[in-house]
Amino acid sequence: MLHVADLAKQHSRASRPLFSALGFTIAAGEIVALVGESGVGKSTLLNCIAGLETADRGSIAIGPQALDIVALDETARAALRARSIGFVFQAFHILPTLTVAQNIAVPLLLCGLPAGEHAARTRALLERVGLASFGPRWPASLSGGELQRVAIARALVHHPALVLADEPTGNLDPRTAGEVLALLLERVREQHTSALVVTHSQHVAQCCDRILTLTPDGLLE
Numbered sequence: 001m002l003h004v005a006d007l008a009k010q011h012s013r014a015s016r017p018l019f020s021a022l023g024f025t026i027a028a029g030e031i032v033a034l035v036g037e038s039g040v041g042k043s044t045l046l047n048c049i050a051g052l053e054t055a056d057r058g059s060i061a062i063g064p065q066a067l068d069i070v071a072l073d074e075t076a077r078a079a080l081r082a083r084s085i086g087f088v089f090q091a092f093h094i095l096p097t098l099t100v101a102q103n104i105a106v107p108l109l110l111c112g113l114p115a116g117e118h119a120a121r122t123r124a125l126l127e128r129v130g131l132a133s134f135g136p137r138w139p140a141s142l143s144g145g146e147l148q149r150v151a152i153a154r155a156l157v158h159h160p161a162l163v164l165a166d167e168p169t170g171n172l173d174p175r176t177a178g179e180v181l182a183l184l185l186e187r188v189r190e191q192h193t194s195a196l197v198v199t200h201s202q203h204v205a206q207c208c209d210r211i212l213t214l215t216p217d218g219l220l221e
């Protein structure tokens with residue numbers, strides 16, 4: 001679950017707020033697209049939800065315990081992010097010096113799951129994204145579509161309450177993009193996770209359960 005209320009943000013040298021009094025809720029298992037013109041503040045909103053940027057006002061409650069990431073200190077914010085959020089980025093962000101399996105296990109390390117459970121969890125997610133035999137391989141030997149499947153596995157391996165995806169298919173050819181999007185939506189629904197997907201693609205937006213449009217005047221449903 002994600003519940004955003006009365007959220008405001010202005011960058012330090014900007015002449016006006018990017019947004020003020022934003023509010024919306026994403027239920028568990030619901031996938032919401034966030035669209036809007038370039039520069040309107042979508043990535044900033046995503047960063048505020050992830051606790052990577054601080055909002056000026058408002059609250060962002062995440063997960064079944066509805067912990068407000070705005071109100072937490074840096075350490076607690078990092079812990080909530082590690083435990084409750086999975087990320088999928090356009091540029092994959094897969095670490096080249098770790099194997100595929102080690103990349104997928106990173107969130108398990110960060111949220112402190114006992115090491116003995118990492119291999120089974122990682123194997124299960126690799127199977128769910130159709131890459132069962134890919135664990136020992138190096139990222140450099142994978143295609144863009146395969147790398148984004150790895151990113152999806154990594155985003156979900158710790159069973160987060162929320163997945164944040166920023167242009168998850170932006171770097172892929174249309175056919176691969178369709179396959180990767182379908183996989184992301186299937187896996188998110190299967191785990192009953194909430195998801196917010198930033199996209200410029202009408203097609204991606206229409207595959208989600210709901211579309212939020214960020215405008216300079218606020219959010220439109």
Ligand SMILES: Nc1ncnc2c1ncn2[C@@H]1O[C@H](COP(=O)(O)OP(=O)(O)OP(=O)(O)O)[C@@H](O)[C@H]1O
Pocket residue numbers: 011012013014018036037038039040041042043044045
């Ligand atoms: N740290 C910062 N300091 C000052 N201004 C910033 C900062 N980060 C972003 N901005 C500005 O805030 C505005 C919103 O940026 P943001 O990246 O959130 O937009 P966006 O909607 O995600 O755009 P795009 O669709 O092009 O990725 C832009 O004008 C950007 O230049």
